[in-house]
Every structure is written in structure tokens, then in C-alpha cells.
Amino acid sequence: MIVKYMLNYSPRLDQVFPALADPTRRAMVERLSRGPASVSELARPLTMSLPAVLQHLQILESSGLVRSEKAGRVRTCQIEATALRTAEQWIADSRSRWEQQLDRLGAYLARKDDQPEHRRD
């Protein structure tokens, strides 16, 4: 799909936002933000099967939000901050652009209030 005004198009955002759209995956990211964890540590508080947890983990890994490494029989997962930063930056850019627009509008209205109206008599 071609969107003419989508200047900062990033294929990574197309994976990161859908990955964060699910509350279980956000819970996994929150847990991992407190430190690396094995798959079973990640799964323990979740009320779902291990295959379901692994499927969520796979989506987090494809999005670049999480990476995991296997040492012996234990797979340890950790956050990849770059993907989080990309999403955070996109939101921050949109928000600050909009806030600047609001400030400009506010300043314009204030100027308009101060000036007497020019009449054409």
C-alpha cells in the first residue's frame, strides 16, 4: 500500500507495534525489563500452555524486542532496547509535533485577541 504522507515509514514499526498489541507479550516485556529470564521463568506467572508462551516469545523475537540464547538446556531471554527506542521515538515525534501545533494555534489566538480589529469604514 502506498501512503504519500507516510514519510518516516519503518518496517520495524510494522512488527514492533503488533508485538506490543497483546497484553501477554507486554507482560513478558515488562518482566524482561526487570532482568533476563529463562523461558520457564517467563511462563510461570502466565495462565497458558508452554507452546502458547513460546509462540508469543517467537513474535517478540521476530519484532526485535527480545532476543534469546540457549546455554545447555536453558533458553535465556532478554530485552533488545533498540526496538523499544524506535517505537518510543515514533510516538514521541507524533506527540511533540502535535503539541507544537497546539502551541502555535494558542500563540496565534493570543495575538489575535491583543490586536484591535481593522475596520474598513
Next chain:
Amino acid sequence: MIVKYMLNYSPRLDQVFPALADPTRRAMVERLSRGPASVSELARPLTMSLPAVLQHLQILESSGLVRSEKAGRVRTCQIEATALRTAEQWIADSRSRWEQQLDRLGAYLARKDDQPEHRRD
């Protein structure tokens, strides 16, 4: 679903992240971050039908990211910064918590390198 370690659970995030998961809706948010727009202005650069655009708009409105008002025959849309801020804050919290973990680990490893090993002879 109950997730024991999901302390900062927010129903808003459950709507905002899925809303941002679609590239067309992100393009609409980007456009609106540059200033309010009518539905037809929003639709113009998008290669899709007006009903499809309205469906995307409806998802953006339910998520709280966008609000619209009708004046006469024109519906004007604008950003609601609060929802953007909620999502930005969630990501920033996860990222900075993880970066603090990394800093702590780095400091621990540096201390360990400096200290001579205690031997039990």
C-alpha cells in the same frame, strides 16, 4: 487472562497499541500530528475506499488517539495527546528499567574485575 507480574495493567494500552499496529492508522496519526484534518483530507493520500478509511478512523477514535467533531457537513479530526502519552510512557518505563539493569550489571562486573579473588587456601 490473569498475569501476576503485570502491575501497570492499563485497559487503554490494550486499545492504543493495536490501533498503532496498522501502517495506515499510523499514517493517519502522523498526518493529524501536523494539524487537524477533515475526513476527506485524511483519505486523499490513502489508496483505499472511504468506508475503509472510516473504519480505520473508528478504531483510532475508540482507542482514544483521535477525536472528531462534525460541523455542518464536515467532520474534522484531531489528535488526543493523552493516549499517545500513555503508550510512550509505558515504552519509556520498560526501556529505562532495562537500561538500569544493564548499568547495574556493568557496575557489578567492573567491581568484580577490580577485586582480587579471595582464595581459601
